[in-house]
Amino acid sequence: MDVECMVTVVAAESGMSETLPVSLATTVKELTDFSTAMLGLSGNVQLYKDGSPLDPNKTLQQAGVKNGDLLAAQKVAAAAAPPPPAPATVGGLDFSAMLANATSAAAPVAAAPASGGLDFTNLIIGQQLNNKTNNAEPVYYPGMTLNDALDHNTNPEHIVTLLQTREHLFKELNYHQPVLANKLRNQPYQKAVQIWREEILKGGIQSAMSHNNTQLKEQEYRQRLEKNPNDKEAKEYFDSQKREQQVREQYFQMMQEYPESLGRVLMLYIEAKMNGHSVQAFVDSGAQNTIMSKKTATMCGIMDLLDTRFRGVAVGVGTGTILGRVHIVQLQVGDYFFPCTITIMDDPPPGSEAKDMPFLLGLDMLKRHTCSIDLENQVLKFRLAPGKYLETPFLHEKDLDESQGGTKGFDAEKSNLELAELQRKHEEEEDKKDGDSKME
Incomplete structure:
Protein backbone atom coordinates (compact mmCIF):
# COMPACT_ATOMS: atom_id res chain seq x y z
CA MET A 1 0.00 0.00 0.00
CA ASP A 2 1.51 3.31 -1.07
CA VAL A 3 1.32 6.27 1.29
CA GLU A 4 -0.31 9.05 -0.66
CA CYS A 5 -0.43 11.88 1.82
CA MET A 6 0.47 13.11 5.30
CA VAL A 7 -2.24 14.56 7.53
CA THR A 8 -1.96 16.04 11.01
CA VAL A 9 -4.70 15.24 13.54
CA VAL A 10 -4.93 17.42 16.65
CA ALA A 11 -7.02 16.77 19.77
CA ALA A 12 -9.14 19.89 20.22
CA GLU A 13 -9.21 19.68 24.02
CA SER A 14 -5.61 18.78 24.86
CA GLY A 15 -3.81 20.24 21.84
CA MET A 16 -1.86 17.02 21.33
CA SER A 17 -1.19 16.17 17.70
CA GLU A 18 0.02 13.37 15.45
CA THR A 19 1.18 13.50 11.84
CA LEU A 20 0.08 10.31 10.09
CA PRO A 21 0.99 8.78 6.72
CA VAL A 22 -2.25 7.54 5.12
CA SER A 23 -3.74 6.50 1.83
CA LEU A 24 -6.45 8.66 0.30
CA ALA A 25 -8.49 5.45 0.03
CA THR A 26 -8.62 5.24 3.83
CA THR A 27 -12.08 5.92 5.21
CA VAL A 28 -12.70 8.76 7.64
CA LYS A 29 -13.89 6.20 10.20
CA GLU A 30 -10.63 4.26 9.96
CA LEU A 31 -8.59 7.41 10.46
CA THR A 32 -10.89 8.43 13.34
CA ASP A 33 -10.43 5.10 15.11
CA PHE A 34 -6.65 5.21 14.75
CA SER A 35 -6.47 8.86 15.84
CA THR A 36 -8.60 8.01 18.88
CA ALA A 37 -5.98 5.48 19.99
CA MET A 38 -2.96 7.61 19.14
CA LEU A 39 -4.23 10.75 20.90
CA GLY A 40 -5.59 8.98 23.99
CA LEU A 41 -9.22 9.93 23.40
CA SER A 42 -12.28 7.99 24.54
CA GLY A 43 -15.94 7.86 23.66
CA ASN A 44 -17.38 9.06 20.37
CA VAL A 45 -14.92 11.13 18.33
CA GLN A 46 -15.62 13.23 15.25
CA LEU A 47 -13.03 14.56 12.77
CA TYR A 48 -13.35 18.10 11.47
CA LYS A 49 -11.74 19.96 8.60
CA ASP A 50 -11.94 23.74 8.51
CA GLY A 51 -14.69 23.58 11.16
CA SER A 52 -16.89 21.15 9.19
CA PRO A 53 -17.45 17.54 10.30
CA LEU A 54 -16.24 14.80 7.97
CA ASP A 55 -18.58 11.98 6.89
CA PRO A 56 -17.19 8.78 8.48
CA ASN A 57 -18.45 6.66 5.57
CA LYS A 58 -16.45 8.56 2.95
CA THR A 59 -12.84 8.02 2.00
CA LEU A 60 -10.39 10.82 2.69
CA GLN A 61 -10.31 11.64 -0.99
CA GLN A 62 -14.12 11.87 -1.14
CA ALA A 63 -14.11 14.05 1.97
CA GLY A 64 -11.72 16.48 0.31
CA VAL A 65 -8.72 15.74 2.51
CA LYS A 66 -5.40 16.57 0.86
CA ASN A 67 -1.73 16.16 1.66
CA GLY A 68 -0.67 18.44 4.54
CA ASP A 69 -4.22 19.06 5.85
CA LEU A 70 -4.84 19.74 9.56
CA LEU A 71 -7.80 17.85 11.05
CA ALA A 72 -9.33 18.37 14.48
CA ALA A 73 -10.50 15.45 16.64
CA GLN A 74 -13.35 16.35 18.99
CA LYS A 75 -15.27 14.15 21.41
CA VAL A 76 -19.01 14.38 20.76
CA ALA A 77 -22.14 13.33 22.63
CA ALA A 78 -23.90 10.20 21.44
CA ALA A 79 -27.19 12.01 20.76
CA ALA A 80 -26.02 14.79 18.50
CA ALA A 81 -22.85 16.29 17.18
CA PRO A 82 -21.60 19.39 19.03
CA PRO A 83 -20.84 22.67 17.25
CA PRO A 84 -17.53 22.81 15.43
CA PRO A 85 -14.59 23.33 17.79
CA ALA A 86 -12.39 26.38 17.74
CA PRO A 87 -9.23 25.95 15.67
CA ALA A 88 -6.47 24.35 17.77
CA THR A 89 -2.87 25.36 17.63
CA VAL A 90 -0.48 22.52 16.93
CA GLY A 91 2.29 22.62 19.47
CA GLY A 92 4.44 19.96 17.84
CA LEU A 93 4.47 16.24 18.50
CA ASP A 94 3.88 15.34 22.14
CA PHE A 95 4.22 11.69 23.09
CA SER A 96 4.30 12.20 26.85
CA ALA A 97 0.69 11.31 27.67
CA MET A 98 -0.36 9.57 24.48
CA LEU A 99 -2.89 6.79 24.88
CA ALA A 100 -3.12 7.26 28.62
CA ASN A 101 -6.80 6.33 28.52
CA ALA A 102 -7.11 4.77 25.09
CA THR A 103 -9.55 2.05 26.09
CA SER A 104 -11.14 2.21 22.67
CA ALA A 105 -7.90 1.34 20.86
CA ALA A 106 -8.56 -2.37 21.06
CA ALA A 107 -12.08 -2.06 19.62
CA PRO A 108 -12.58 -3.90 16.34
CA VAL A 109 -12.39 -1.82 13.17
CA ALA A 110 -13.89 -2.58 9.81
CA ALA A 111 -11.49 -4.18 7.35
CA ALA A 112 -9.99 -1.97 4.67
CA PRO A 113 -11.27 -2.33 1.13
CA ALA A 114 -9.15 -4.33 -1.28
CA SER A 115 -8.34 -1.18 -3.23
CA GLY A 116 -6.31 0.24 -0.34
CA GLY A 117 -6.67 1.99 2.98
CA LEU A 118 -5.48 1.24 6.46
CA ASP A 119 -6.72 -1.96 8.10
CA PHE A 120 -6.38 -1.81 11.87
CA THR A 121 -8.16 -5.08 12.68
CA ASN A 122 -6.40 -6.79 15.58
CA LEU A 123 -3.73 -4.10 15.42
CA ILE A 124 -1.01 -5.03 17.85
CA ILE A 125 -0.05 -1.47 18.63
CA GLY A 126 -3.55 -0.83 19.91
CA GLN A 127 -2.96 -3.50 22.53
CA GLN A 128 0.58 -2.36 23.31
CA LEU A 129 -0.48 1.17 24.12
CA ASN A 130 -3.62 0.38 26.09
CA ARG A 264 26.37 -19.65 26.64
CA VAL A 265 28.43 -22.82 27.09
CA LEU A 266 31.66 -22.18 28.99
CA MET A 267 34.60 -24.22 27.77
CA LEU A 268 36.49 -26.48 30.18
CA TYR A 269 39.62 -25.00 31.80
CA ILE A 270 41.68 -26.13 34.78
CA GLU A 271 44.25 -24.29 36.86
CA ALA A 272 47.81 -25.69 36.60
CA LYS A 273 51.48 -24.71 36.85
CA MET A 274 54.51 -25.25 34.65
CA ASN A 275 58.01 -24.39 35.90
CA GLY A 276 56.33 -22.51 38.74
CA HIS A 277 54.29 -20.34 36.37
CA SER A 278 50.50 -20.43 36.61
CA VAL A 279 48.72 -21.49 33.42
CA GLN A 280 45.11 -22.18 32.57
CA ALA A 281 44.83 -25.37 30.54
CA PHE A 282 42.00 -25.68 28.06
CA VAL A 283 40.78 -29.29 28.28
CA ASP A 284 39.95 -30.42 24.74
CA SER A 285 39.33 -34.12 24.16
CA GLY A 286 38.68 -33.32 20.50
CA ALA A 287 42.25 -32.10 19.92
CA GLN A 288 44.75 -34.78 18.92
CA ASN A 289 47.83 -33.18 20.51
CA THR A 290 48.63 -30.99 23.51
CA ILE A 291 49.76 -27.59 22.25
CA MET A 292 51.10 -24.35 23.68
CA SER A 293 51.71 -20.94 22.15
CA LYS A 294 55.23 -19.57 21.78
CA LYS A 295 54.34 -16.68 24.08
CA THR A 296 53.20 -19.00 26.89
CA ALA A 297 56.15 -21.37 26.37
CA THR A 298 58.55 -18.42 26.66
CA MET A 299 56.84 -17.27 29.85
CA CYS A 300 57.17 -20.79 31.30
CA GLY A 301 60.86 -20.95 30.29
CA ILE A 302 60.67 -24.15 28.21
CA MET A 303 61.72 -22.81 24.81
CA ASP A 304 65.28 -24.04 25.46
CA LEU A 305 63.88 -27.60 25.37
CA LEU A 306 62.33 -27.16 21.92
CA ASP A 307 63.12 -29.85 19.35
CA THR A 308 62.90 -28.02 16.02
CA ARG A 309 63.06 -31.28 14.02
CA PHE A 310 59.30 -31.44 14.53
CA ARG A 311 58.64 -28.18 12.72
CA GLY A 312 55.71 -28.17 10.33
CA VAL A 313 52.27 -26.82 9.57
CA ALA A 314 49.17 -27.68 11.58
CA VAL A 315 46.02 -28.09 9.49
CA GLY A 316 42.57 -28.28 11.04
CA VAL A 317 39.84 -25.69 11.40
CA GLY A 318 42.62 -23.24 10.52
CA THR A 319 46.32 -23.44 9.83
CA GLY A 320 49.30 -22.57 11.99
CA THR A 321 53.06 -22.92 12.08
CA ILE A 322 54.52 -25.63 14.32
CA LEU A 323 57.85 -24.49 15.78
CA GLY A 324 58.71 -27.87 17.26
CA ARG A 325 58.06 -30.09 20.24
CA VAL A 326 59.05 -30.23 23.90
CA HIS A 327 59.24 -33.93 24.69
CA ILE A 328 58.99 -33.94 28.48
CA VAL A 329 57.92 -31.13 30.77
CA GLN A 330 56.29 -31.45 34.18
CA LEU A 331 52.70 -30.16 34.46
CA GLN A 332 51.73 -29.50 38.07
CA VAL A 333 48.09 -29.98 39.04
CA GLY A 334 47.52 -29.53 42.73
CA ASP A 335 50.39 -31.28 44.54
CA TYR A 336 51.02 -33.78 41.74
CA PHE A 337 53.26 -33.59 38.67
CA PHE A 338 52.40 -35.16 35.31
CA PRO A 339 54.97 -35.49 32.47
CA CYS A 340 53.64 -33.97 29.25
CA THR A 341 54.74 -33.74 25.63
CA ILE A 342 53.82 -30.38 24.16
CA THR A 343 53.74 -29.12 20.57
CA ILE A 344 54.77 -25.44 20.41
CA MET A 345 52.83 -23.26 17.96
CA ASP A 346 54.01 -19.94 16.61
CA ASP A 347 52.01 -16.91 17.76
CA PRO A 348 49.57 -15.49 15.18
CA PRO A 349 50.83 -12.32 13.46
CA PRO A 350 49.52 -8.94 14.70
CA GLY A 351 46.15 -8.08 13.18
CA SER A 352 45.47 -11.69 12.26
CA GLU A 353 41.99 -13.15 12.84
CA ALA A 354 43.58 -16.36 14.09
CA LYS A 355 42.80 -17.02 17.76
CA ASP A 356 45.71 -17.49 20.12
CA MET A 357 45.53 -20.65 22.27
CA PRO A 358 47.92 -20.26 25.25
CA PHE A 359 47.74 -23.88 26.41
CA LEU A 360 45.56 -26.76 25.26
CA LEU A 361 45.55 -30.13 27.03
CA GLY A 362 44.76 -32.54 24.22
CA LEU A 363 43.64 -36.13 23.92
CA ASP A 364 47.21 -37.50 23.85
CA MET A 365 47.91 -36.40 27.44
CA LEU A 366 44.37 -37.10 28.64
CA LYS A 367 44.77 -40.71 27.52
CA ARG A 368 48.34 -41.01 28.85
CA HIS A 369 47.23 -40.09 32.35
CA THR A 370 43.86 -41.89 32.13
CA CYS A 371 41.86 -38.72 32.67
CA SER A 372 38.10 -38.57 32.75
CA ILE A 373 35.87 -35.53 32.31
CA ASP A 374 33.23 -35.59 35.04
CA LEU A 375 30.56 -33.07 34.03
CA GLU A 376 28.23 -34.08 36.84
CA ASN A 377 30.71 -32.94 39.47
CA GLN A 378 32.44 -30.40 37.18
CA VAL A 379 35.93 -31.83 37.69
CA LEU A 380 38.75 -33.36 35.65
CA LYS A 381 40.02 -36.63 37.17
CA PHE A 382 43.64 -37.86 36.87
CA ARG A 383 44.11 -41.55 37.71
CA LEU A 384 46.94 -41.85 40.24
CA ALA A 385 46.54 -45.52 41.10
CA PRO A 386 43.83 -48.19 40.93
CA GLY A 387 40.81 -46.63 42.63
CA LYS A 388 42.68 -43.38 43.45
CA TYR A 389 42.15 -40.15 41.54
CA LEU A 390 43.16 -36.52 41.67
CA GLU A 391 40.18 -34.26 41.05
CA THR A 392 40.68 -30.67 39.91
CA PRO A 393 37.65 -28.39 39.37
CA PHE A 394 36.85 -26.69 36.10
CA LEU A 395 37.20 -22.92 36.28
CA HIS A 396 34.24 -20.53 36.46
CA GLU A 397 33.58 -17.48 34.29
CA LYS A 398 34.97 -15.15 36.94
CA ASP A 399 38.32 -16.97 36.73
CA LEU A 400 38.71 -16.67 32.95
CA ASP A 401 39.61 -13.70 30.77
CA GLU A 402 37.21 -12.39 28.13
CA SER A 403 39.34 -14.02 25.40
CA GLN A 404 38.54 -17.38 27.02
CA GLY A 405 34.82 -16.72 27.36
CA GLY A 406 35.01 -15.47 30.94
CA THR A 407 34.33 -12.21 32.71
CA LYS A 408 37.62 -11.64 34.53
CA GLY A 409 38.68 -8.03 34.01
CA PHE A 410 35.40 -7.15 32.27
CA ASP A 411 34.44 -3.52 32.88
CA ALA A 412 30.64 -3.49 32.62
CA GLU A 413 30.35 0.27 33.13
CA LYS A 414 32.87 1.02 30.38
CA SER A 415 31.19 -1.44 28.01
CA ASN A 416 27.75 0.08 28.68
CA LEU A 417 29.07 3.59 28.06
CA GLU A 418 30.54 2.46 24.73
CA LEU A 419 27.26 0.82 23.74
CA ALA A 420 25.28 3.89 24.80
CA GLU A 421 27.50 6.14 22.69
CA LEU A 422 27.12 3.87 19.65
CA GLN A 423 23.36 3.77 20.07
CA ARG A 424 23.18 7.55 20.50
CA LYS A 425 25.08 8.04 17.24
CA HIS A 426 22.82 5.54 15.51
CA GLU A 427 19.69 7.35 16.72
CA GLU A 428 21.09 10.68 15.55
CA GLU A 429 21.75 9.21 12.10
CA GLU A 430 18.22 7.76 11.95
CA ASP A 431 16.68 11.08 13.01
CA LYS A 432 18.73 12.85 10.35
CA LYS A 433 17.54 10.40 7.69
CA ASP A 434 13.92 10.91 8.79
CA GLY A 435 14.36 14.67 8.61
CA ASP A 436 15.88 14.49 5.13
CA SER A 437 13.09 12.22 3.87
CA LYS A 438 10.41 14.59 5.21
CA MET A 439 12.08 17.56 3.47
CA GLU A 440 11.99 15.62 0.19
Missing part, protein backbone atom coordinates in the same frame (compact mmCIF):
# COMPACT_ATOMS: atom_id res chain seq x y z
CA ASN A 131 -3.29 1.05 29.80
CA LYS A 132 -5.28 -2.02 30.77
CA THR A 133 -5.35 -5.46 29.18
CA ASN A 134 -7.28 -8.60 29.99
CA ASN A 135 -4.29 -9.93 31.96
CA ALA A 136 -4.23 -8.57 35.50
CA GLU A 137 -0.64 -9.69 36.03
CA PRO A 138 2.39 -9.74 33.71
CA VAL A 139 3.28 -13.03 32.05
CA TYR A 140 6.52 -14.48 33.38
CA TYR A 141 8.22 -17.85 33.60
CA PRO A 142 11.71 -18.88 34.78
CA GLY A 143 14.35 -18.36 32.11
CA MET A 144 12.28 -15.81 30.20
CA THR A 145 14.36 -13.61 27.92
CA LEU A 146 13.70 -9.94 27.22
CA ASN A 147 12.32 -10.71 23.75
CA ASP A 148 9.87 -13.22 25.21
CA ALA A 149 8.85 -10.74 27.90
CA LEU A 150 8.07 -8.17 25.20
CA ASP A 151 6.15 -10.72 23.11
CA HIS A 152 3.96 -11.85 26.00
CA ASN A 153 3.45 -8.51 27.75
CA THR A 154 1.97 -5.89 25.46
CA ASN A 155 0.83 -3.65 28.33
CA PRO A 156 3.54 -1.05 29.17
CA GLU A 157 2.67 -1.37 32.85
CA HIS A 158 3.37 -5.10 32.75
CA ILE A 159 6.75 -4.85 31.04
CA VAL A 160 7.86 -2.06 33.40
CA THR A 161 6.80 -4.22 36.36
CA LEU A 162 9.00 -7.04 35.05
CA LEU A 163 11.95 -4.74 34.41
CA GLN A 164 11.74 -3.38 37.96
CA THR A 165 11.31 -6.76 39.64
CA ARG A 166 13.40 -9.11 37.45
CA GLU A 167 17.00 -7.97 37.53
CA HIS A 168 18.15 -10.23 34.67
CA LEU A 169 15.60 -8.67 32.29
CA PHE A 170 16.80 -5.16 33.09
CA LYS A 171 20.40 -6.29 32.64
CA GLU A 172 19.51 -7.67 29.21
CA LEU A 173 17.80 -4.40 28.30
CA ASN A 174 20.87 -2.50 29.52
CA TYR A 175 23.07 -4.69 27.30
CA HIS A 176 21.01 -4.25 24.13
CA GLN A 177 19.63 -0.71 24.67
CA PRO A 178 21.73 1.13 27.25
CA VAL A 179 20.23 4.52 26.33
CA LEU A 180 16.70 3.36 27.14
CA ALA A 181 17.91 1.52 30.25
CA ASN A 182 19.52 4.73 31.54
CA LYS A 183 16.25 6.59 31.02
CA LEU A 184 14.36 3.96 33.05
CA ARG A 185 16.96 3.43 35.78
CA ASN A 186 15.80 4.55 39.27
CA GLN A 187 12.62 6.12 37.84
CA PRO A 188 9.32 5.96 39.77
CA TYR A 189 6.91 3.36 38.41
CA GLN A 190 4.48 5.73 36.64
CA LYS A 191 7.32 7.79 35.15
CA ALA A 192 8.94 4.59 33.81
CA VAL A 193 5.62 3.54 32.23
CA GLN A 194 5.37 6.94 30.53
CA ILE A 195 8.94 6.65 29.19
CA TRP A 196 8.23 3.16 27.88
CA ARG A 197 5.09 4.39 26.05
CA GLU A 198 7.09 7.15 24.39
CA GLU A 199 9.65 4.62 23.14
CA ILE A 200 6.90 2.38 21.73
CA LEU A 201 5.24 5.28 19.94
CA LYS A 202 8.45 6.27 18.16
CA GLY A 203 7.92 3.37 15.81
CA GLY A 204 4.14 3.14 16.17
CA ILE A 205 3.17 4.34 12.72
CA GLN A 206 5.76 2.17 10.99
CA SER A 207 4.50 -0.87 12.91
CA ALA A 208 0.92 -0.12 11.91
CA MET A 209 1.83 0.22 8.24
CA SER A 210 3.88 -2.96 8.30
CA HIS A 211 1.06 -4.88 9.99
CA ASN A 212 -1.44 -3.61 7.42
CA ASN A 213 0.81 -4.57 4.50
CA THR A 214 1.15 -8.09 5.92
CA GLN A 215 -2.62 -8.44 6.16
CA LEU A 216 -3.12 -7.21 2.61
CA LYS A 217 -0.50 -9.66 1.34
CA GLU A 218 -2.13 -12.57 3.16
CA GLN A 219 -5.55 -11.57 1.85
CA GLU A 220 -4.18 -11.46 -1.70
CA TYR A 221 -2.68 -14.95 -1.43
CA ARG A 222 -5.90 -16.37 0.01
CA GLN A 223 -7.85 -14.99 -2.93
CA ARG A 224 -5.31 -16.49 -5.32
CA LEU A 225 -5.66 -19.90 -3.69
CA GLU A 226 -9.45 -19.71 -3.94
CA LYS A 227 -9.11 -19.15 -7.68
CA ASN A 228 -6.28 -21.63 -8.16
CA PRO A 229 -5.58 -24.17 -5.36
CA ASN A 230 -2.30 -25.07 -7.12
CA ASP A 231 -0.88 -21.55 -7.04
CA LYS A 232 2.76 -22.35 -6.24
CA GLU A 233 3.73 -18.95 -4.86
CA ALA A 234 0.68 -18.70 -2.59
CA LYS A 235 1.18 -22.24 -1.29
CA GLU A 236 4.83 -21.54 -0.54
CA TYR A 237 3.84 -18.40 1.36
CA PHE A 238 1.40 -20.21 3.66
CA ASP A 239 3.78 -23.17 4.06
CA SER A 240 6.43 -20.69 5.17
CA GLN A 241 3.99 -19.09 7.62
CA LYS A 242 3.16 -22.53 9.02
CA ARG A 243 6.82 -23.41 9.47
CA GLU A 244 7.52 -20.12 11.23
CA GLN A 245 4.59 -20.75 13.57
CA GLN A 246 5.92 -24.22 14.41
CA VAL A 247 9.37 -22.76 15.10
CA ARG A 248 7.85 -20.13 17.41
CA GLU A 249 5.87 -22.81 19.28
CA GLN A 250 8.97 -24.95 19.71
CA TYR A 251 10.95 -21.95 20.88
CA PHE A 252 8.31 -21.09 23.47
CA GLN A 253 8.22 -24.72 24.67
CA MET A 254 12.01 -24.80 24.88
CA MET A 255 12.11 -21.60 26.94
CA GLN A 256 9.55 -23.06 29.36
CA GLU A 257 11.10 -26.53 29.70
CA TYR A 258 14.79 -26.16 28.71
CA PRO A 259 15.73 -22.46 29.13
CA GLU A 260 19.38 -23.42 29.65
CA SER A 261 19.58 -24.28 25.93
CA LEU A 262 20.08 -20.59 25.09
CA GLY A 263 22.77 -20.12 27.69
